[in-house]
Amino acid sequence: MGYTIKDIAKKVGVSPSTVSRVINGTATISEETSQKIRAVMEELNYHPNSMARSFATGLTRTIALVIDADNEKSFANSFFNRSVFAIEKQAQEAGFNLLIANGNKNVGISASQLVYEKKVDGLIIPPNCMNRELEQLLKANDFPCILLGKPKKKKASFFWVDIDNRGGSRQAVEHLKKRGYKKPVLFIENEATVFDSERALGYAESVEEEQQVVIHMAEHRDDLSATLKKLLKNKMDAAICSNNEMAYLIGKEIKRLGYSVPQEIGMVTFDNYPLAEYMEPPLSVVDVDTYSLGIEATKRLIDMIQKKEIKEDYGIIPTSLIERTSTRKEG
């Protein structure tokens, strides 16, 4: 069954509270007793019972990451994966554990329940997993929470962190210009997601107005070939793709239509994983640092939990451009 704080106390000849104080450093204890207590704890290999502790303090020292399970494929692979390592690591360093919770309201234990039941001290949650009920619950209890991704306007009022998608687009455009491409076209899935609309914004800011062409893949998957054929005639000499799979499809079609990458057409994609490096030719990318994103989200959340002041209500992680063959016009 393991020892309790009382066992330690008895063996040393002090009261349980003194042992507790040594464990938590919550009062000054004479070096002597402190030493003795530590020795006995070591000797008996004592570990405090986290359940009792949580119960007594009202704190779990656990944070939850809500995952968008409906979105398992797209979200999981490119975004979640690397973030979760970072979040776990950062949480550990602050002495917190990480709980994974399902964002799907209809299945099992919901995020709301974690809050109601006080199973965690704070929440990291993608904006699209936030719902009205949860929002009110969090606000009513002043419950620490940070959004993993910039919310649409209507969900403002929570702190958030995100990749600099807007800046990333600009970076892609500037890079292509520098390499001698004049007519970059932006391919996004659609503007419904915040990250795609931010990317469209960044693109619009850095490409002259009369040259701007934004293709919504959601509407053009079926007639991609025809769409590209038309564009390639005179409106496009480079593609900026919002994800790897898109880049694969577009690149394949460009080549099939008889154009060469990078000599005639340049290509840049968002995301360095999973395909970019292995395409033919290897793709230049706007790398999004989801690891830093996770770190930043976790730091802020834990600051909130510990009532530290937070400088800003959002954090933006810069992107970085990795140049590969797909934009080497010369050579």
Added chain:
Amino acid sequence: MGYTIKDIAKKVGVSPSTVSRVINGTATISEETSQKIRAVMEELNYHPNSMARSFATGLTRTIALVIDADNEKSFANSFFNRSVFAIEKQAQEAGFNLLIANGNKNVGISASQLVYEKKVDGLIIPPNCMNRELEQLLKANDFPCILLGKPKKKKASFFWVDIDNRGGSRQAVEHLKKRGYKKPVLFIENEATVFDSERALGYAESVEEEQQVVIHMAEHRDDLSATLKKLLKNKMDAAICSNNEMAYLIGKEIKRLGYSVPQEIGMVTFDNYPLAEYMEPPLSVVDVDTYSLGIEATKRLIDMIQKKEIKEDYGIIPTSLIERTSTRKEG
């Protein structure tokens, strides 16, 4: 602060224990009082405090998945990612939460600590995160634990689940034979990992002895070109690769040496992610179902926690072959 079980009891006019019994269904309560209690719980939007509950019962209703953080890249991307969704889902369905824990002993809260501190009821853990201390601790406390992957002999004595790597190799060989390839060569990283040695075993079982060639990439990354050149002369007309990245390197080199895939050389790789589908040509794969693996591991663990009998001390998830262009010799 929220309501407690006493508030409910008082309002209904019963004792706290009666409320508890209704919540847990742990005794027969008259339909009438039961109804009243439920109504009041609903009305006050009461949720039991999980900390108090855990403390009282000694159970957390939480399981931990230990992740191999040192191995972040390789392990994370191909294996962990999809398993974690499955594990979370299956845990939810049984009313358990999922905690992510770091396998690195030197960082933060270790798996052992979770056990010592009773923060979870059971552990899912990759064999290489198991260490002597943890092993003894688990055994001494009869602590529920399941290995995510077949252990080396020395770590036997725990239940485990794994992909059928051995069968997967056989499947690859049979498929290649059926498609008219006669001399498949197996490429693995090395035999230090259980999955690679199992794959070597399956290969050895299904290829005639005098034709067997197993290349350890660990020793041949630098002279891959020369190695392949020699093999391609007369010892090899197909490659079975133990992972996608390997398949990429090998495929590229085969083509560079002037051989055509699949007309002259067939290719099969383990793992359907992340590259197989997007290679040129798209690769036939031995698909490993890490989703099922996660489900199976979780089911077994929860059975152990709930002291249900477990049929077997291990579970093996079959692989399946997905045929793509890389093995279509004809056509």
Added chain:
DNA sequence: TTGTAAGCGTTATCAA
């Protein structure tokens, strides 16, 4: 079918 009361291991308050 229900109530009473003890107990889970720790922290926190108040006194000394």
Added chain:
DNA sequence: TTGATAACGCTTACAA
């Protein structure tokens, strides 16, 4: 610097 003691919210014998 330390010790008693109550309190945290729930479950669970044991009694009725």
